[in-house]
Amino acid sequence: QVQFVESGGGLVQPGGSLRLSCAASGFTLDDYAIGWFRQAPGKEREGVSSIGTSDGRTYYKDSVKGRFTISRDNAKNTVYLQMNSLKPEDTAVYFCAAVPPNIHPIVVVTSTFDEYMYWGQGTQVTVST
Numbered sequence: 515q516v517q518f519v520e521s522g523g524g525l526v527q528p529g530g531s532l533r534l535s536c537a538a539s540g541f542t543l544d545d546y547a548i549g550w551f552r553q554a555p556g557k558e559r560e561g562v563s564s565i566g567t568s569d570g571r572t573y574y575k576d577s578v579k580g581r582f583t584i585s586r587d588n589a590k591n592t593v594y595l596q597m598n599s600l601k602p603e604d605t606a607v608y609f610c611a612a613v614p615p616n617i618h619p620i621v622v623v624t625s626t627f628d629e630y631m632y633w634g635q636g637t638q639v640t641v642s643t
Contacts, residue, residue, distance in 0.1 A: 516540035516632055518610045523637030526600055534595040534637060536610035541632065543586065547619035548593045549630060550584060552606035552639075563595060564613065564622035575623045578604075600641045607636040 522534040536548065549564040563584040564573045572584050583596040593610060611630035613619050621627040 518612075518632055518634035520608060520610055520634045520637040523608060523639045525640045525642065527643055528601060528641055530600050530641070531596070531598045532600065532639060534597065534608055534639070536593040536595070536634065538591045538593075538612075538632070541612075543591045543593070544588045545615065546612040546631070547617075548584075548586065549611055549613055549619065549622035550593075550595045551609045551611065551622070551630075552604075553609070553636075554603075554606040557606075559609070561622035561624075562608070564619035565593065566619050571619070573620045573623045597639070600639075602641050605639060605641050607638050609636045610634055 517539050519537045519539060522532060526532055547564060547566045550562045551559050552562050553559040562575050562578055563582055565584045565586050574582060581599045586593045612632045614631060
């Protein structure tokens, strides 16, 4: 089965950190730019960050710049999202997906493009006291 499996979510206090993992299953991660997305209750899904393929360039939503770091380990077929200085407004279900090969990964954080591939089931992140 071709999909991503997200993990690493949980309950954390404001100011805390979490590291999310996105493991690819059934396909080779090397071929795709990858995006992290989130959806809070009652809100639309939004792109948080993305990472390119060969150049590994990274892109971030303004509200997470300086706090979140995306990385990839192609040998492990996994993409990570390190989240520091978490805020209550970061509370959401976090998903990863592949960017279609002919689409620039910056669209994850700059547009309403929505034809991503291989969505996972998501992992819940709750930032609360």
